[in-house]
Amino acid sequence: xxxxxxxxxxxxxxxxxxxxxxxxxxxxxxxxxxxxxxxxxxxxxxxxxxxxxxxxxxxxxxxxxxxxxxxxxxxxxxxxxxxxxxxxxxxxxxxxxxxxxxxxxxxxxxxxxxxxxxxxxxxxxxxxxxxxxxxxxxxxxxxxxxxxxxxxxxxxxxxxxxxxxxxxxxxxxxxxxxxxxxxxxxxxxxxxxxxxxxxxxxxxxxxxxxxxxxxxxxxxxxxxxxxxxxxxxxxxxxxxxxxxxxxxxxxxxx
Numbered sequence: 001x002x003x004x005x006x007x008x009x010x011x012x013x014x015x016x017x018x019x020x021x022x023x024x025x026x027x028x029x030x031x032x033x034x035x036x037x038x039x040x041x042x043x044x045x046x047x048x049x050x051x052x053x054x055x056x057x058x059x060x061x062x063x064x065x066x067x068x069x070x071x072x073x074x075x076x077x078x079x080x081x082x083x084x085x086x087x088x089x090x091x092x093x094x095x096x097x098x099x100x101x102x103x104x105x106x107x108x109x110x111x112x113x114x115x116x117x118x119x120x121x122x123x124x125x126x127x128x129x130x131x132x133x134x135x136x137x138x139x140x141x142x143x144x145x146x147x148x149x150x151x152x153x154x155x156x157x158x159x160x161x162x163x164x165x166x167x168x169x170x171x172x173x174x175x176x177x178x179x180x181x182x183x184x185x186x187x188x189x190x191x192x193x194x195x196x197x198x199x200x201x202x203x204x205x206x207x208x209x210x211x212x213x214x215x216x217x218x219x220x221x222x223x224x225x226x227x228x229x230x231x232x233x234x235x236x237x238x239x240x241x242x243x244x245x246x247x248x249x250x251x252x253x254x
Contacts (some may be wrong), residue, residue: 035067035070069096083146110145112145114149122152128157132159132191135186139206146242187221189225201232204236208221
């Protein structure tokens with residue numbers, strides 16, 4: 001439930017289209033609903049501008065479905081986003097969403113699920129996702145899906161790493177037009193520094209676990225990005241496309 005949902009409830013009471021008792025009943029689940037195995041934070045959309053996101057890894061399909069059922073019961077207007085999901089979880093969520101006629105999509109590359117309840121654009125500019133290599137696309141897609149689900153216009157440019165810098169330079173115009181750039185890279189993690197040196201926008205660097213032995217599962221890229229000589233770079237955790245998409249959304253709404 002977000003601010004617009006609260007306003008709609010109060011407006012309905014004001015105009016006589018809803019009763020105080022009905023409104024109290026709808027608000028009763030705030031700030032959270034206790035399912036026993038999970039406490040669903042219905043208040044998060046009101047506090048932070050977007051609903052709680054479900055991290056599916058470690059949860060059973062039934063548990064994820066019950067969390068989504070609680071979110072659907074709240075009848076809020078925000079999209080529902082589930083990360084680190086699999087086809088079994090998608091099947092369980094899709095059955096619920098189909099019953100209320102909502103579009104549900106499993107984004108295979110990023111292993112995310114979106115339940116679409118709004119196409120409203122809330123961000124003020126373009127969020128651009130840039131990946132160094134094709135192997136970095138899964139983390140890039142997670143960032144892209146997250147940014148779009150949170151109400152941003154988001155696009156992607158893939159496989160433009162420093163091993164062939166001319167591929168990146170072809171997209172100079174789009175890089176300059178972006179309000180926020182998410183830069184995803186494994187190996188030595190050099191791309192965010194290059195991109196950040198070309199633009200005035202904030203660059204959110206996502207190190208990935210892509211690379212050979214001495215990349216240490218993304219640690220080399222993480223440390224390289226933390227030591228970037230470009231001052232407009234900030235860094236999220238290894239393979240954390242979701243975190244990058246979320247921070248980009250916050251920046252893009254300012």
